Amino acid sequence: MKKWLMTILLSLVVFSLAACSDDSDSTSGDSGEEDSTSENSGNEEETSSDSGETVALDFWIFGSTGYQELVDEYMEENPNVEITINEGEMNDMHNNLFTSISAGSGAPDIAQIEISQVEKFLEASDQFYNLNDYGANDVSGNFLDWKWAQAQNVDGSFQIGLPTDIGPTTMFYRTDVMEEAGLPTDREELAAEIDTWDAYYEAAKTVKAETGKFIADTPKLVFNALRDQQEQQYFNKDNELIIEETVKEAYDYTTKMIQEGLVGQNELWTPEWGTAMAEGTYATLPGAPGWMVANVKGNAPDASGLWDIASIPEGAGNWGGSFLTIPAESEYPQEAFDFISWLTAPEQQLRSFEIAGLFPSTPDVYENEEFLATTDEYFSGAPTAQIFAEAAQAVETVHMGVNYAVVDTELSTALTNVAVDGADPQDEWDAAVERINSQLERQ
Structure with missing residues (x-):
C-alpha cells in the first residue's frame, strides 16, 4: 500500500x-474544504x-x-x-x-x-x-x-x-441469423438448445457452415462470459495470482474458436464492432449485461425486432x-x-x-x-426485467483483487493479438503472464 x-x-x-x-x-472537488479524517467515523453529535x-x-x-x-x-x-x-x-x-x-x-x-x-x-x-x-x-x-x-x-x-x-449476464442473439442457421429463434427453445459451452461451440460451427457468419464478433465477450462464471477469477483472497487454474481454460476455449474462424476479431466499443452489430454479421453477444441493451439500440437503431435475449449457457455471471x-x-x-x-x-x-x-x-x-412485466419490443418483446432478475439471483460472490484491471488488460491484449495478428495462443498467454507478473512486482 x-x-x-x-x-x-x-x-x-x-x-x-x-x-x-x-x-x-467533471468530478472537481472543492479543495478549499476543511480536511477531515476517518477518525470522525461514528462520532455521535448533532447533525x-x-x-x-x-x-x-x-x-x-x-x-x-x-x-x-x-x-x-x-x-x-x-x-x-x-x-x-x-x-x-x-x-x-x-x-x-x-x-x-x-x-x-x-x-x-x-x-x-x-x-x-x-x-x-x-x-x-x-x-x-x-x-x-x-x-x-x-x-x-x-x-x-x-x-x-x-x-x-x-x-x-x-x-x-x-x-x-x-450487470447480470445473459445472451443477446439475432433471430434472423439463428433462423438462417436452422437454429431455434424462440428464446426458451434456444436456451435449451445451447445450454452448455460445448453446445455453444457446436452452434458456432452450425452458424458458420449455414450462414458464413460468426457466433460472436469479439473474442473478449466469449472470454468474459466464461470468466465471469468462475468461482474465482484472477486472484484468490490472499491476492495471489491464480489465472492458470481459473481462466486458462476460458482463454483456450476462446482462442480455439478464433483459430477455427468461429469468432470475429473486432474489439469491444470500436466503430467496427458497432457496425457489425447493426449489419447482423454475427449471431450472439454472450455474457451481455442489462446495461448493454442501450449499446445495441444505439449501434443498431434499425434492427428492432431482430434481437432477442436468452439465458447464457451454464449460469450467469456479473459484469x-x-x-x-x-x-x-x-x-x-x-x-x-x-x-x-x-x-x-x-x-x-x-x-x-x-x-x-x-x-x-x-x-x-x-x-x-x-x-x-417490463418488456422490450426492440428485443422481440422479451421480458427483460424477469430475465435479468433470474440471472442476478444465480450469481456467486467473486473476489476480484486490487490488480484486477492489470490482469484483464493484458489478457485482452493476448486475445486481440491472436484474433487480429494470428499470433500463437500459448505464446501470447506466456507473454501476458510475464507482463502481468512484472507489473505486480512493481506494486
Whole structure:
C-alpha cells in the first residue's frame, strides 16, 4: 500500500491538472474544504440536518445514471440539503478520486466507485468512512448477498459503499441469423438448445457452415462470459495470482474458436464492432449485461425486432455495477449516508431502472409485478426485467483483487493479438503472464 500511495503521489501534479482542466464540472472537488479524517467515523453529535444548517454535498458520478431527477426529489423533501452532481468519464473520475484522497484535499462528500475499482479503494479504507458506523448493517438486507460482499473487507468489519446497479449476464442473439442457421429463434427453445459451452461451440460451427457468419464478433465477450462464471477469477483472497487454474481454460476455449474462424476479431466499443452489430454479421453477444441493451439500440437503431435475449449457457455471471462511498474528507458523513441509503433503497433503485435502465441490486424489486412485466419490443418483446432478475439471483460472490484491471488488460491484449495478428495462443498467454507478473512486482 505504501509503495502504491508513493507512486500515486509522484503523479499528483499530473492528475491534479487533469482534475482542474477545462472540464471543470467533471468530478472537481472543492479543495478549499476543511480536511477531515476517518477518525470522525461514528462520532455521535448533532447533525447539520438537526440544527437547520444548510448542508452542501458534492456527489461525483460517471456514466448515464439518471440520478439528477432523484437528487432533485430528495432536495425537495430535504430543503436544508443541497446536492451538486459532478459527472465525468469513469477512469478520470477514479483517478481524480484517488489523487484527492492521497493528497487529503479535493475529495467529494459522495463518490461512485465501479466494481472493478472497489478493491483498490478498500486498500485505502482509512480515507473513507466505515458505513457500518452509520447504519449500513441495518440496510444490508436490502441487497443481494454477493453484491453487498463486494464492498467490504474480508471479515466484513468495514463497509466502504452501498450497492447501486448490477450487470447480470445473459445472451443477446439475432433471430434472423439463428433462423438462417436452422437454429431455434424462440428464446426458451434456444436456451435449451445451447445450454452448455460445448453446445455453444457446436452452434458456432452450425452458424458458420449455414450462414458464413460468426457466433460472436469479439473474442473478449466469449472470454468474459466464461470468466465471469468462475468461482474465482484472477486472484484468490490472499491476492495471489491464480489465472492458470481459473481462466486458462476460458482463454483456450476462446482462442480455439478464433483459430477455427468461429469468432470475429473486432474489439469491444470500436466503430467496427458497432457496425457489425447493426449489419447482423454475427449471431450472439454472450455474457451481455442489462446495461448493454442501450449499446445495441444505439449501434443498431434499425434492427428492432431482430434481437432477442436468452439465458447464457451454464449460469450467469456479473459484469459491472457500482457503489456509493463517503470519503473521509466529508464534513457531513451522516447526511451523506442518509442520502445514499435513500438513493439505493428498493424504491429508488426501481426508479433508477425506469429512468436510466440501471438494473437493481435490491431483490425486493424483483417481486414487483410492474417491474416483472417490463418488456422490450426492440428485443422481440422479451421480458427483460424477469430475465435479468433470474440471472442476478444465480450469481456467486467473486473476489476480484486490487490488480484486477492489470490482469484483464493484458489478457485482452493476448486475445486481440491472436484474433487480429494470428499470433500463437500459448505464446501470447506466456507473454501476458510475464507482463502481468512484472507489473505486480512493481506494486
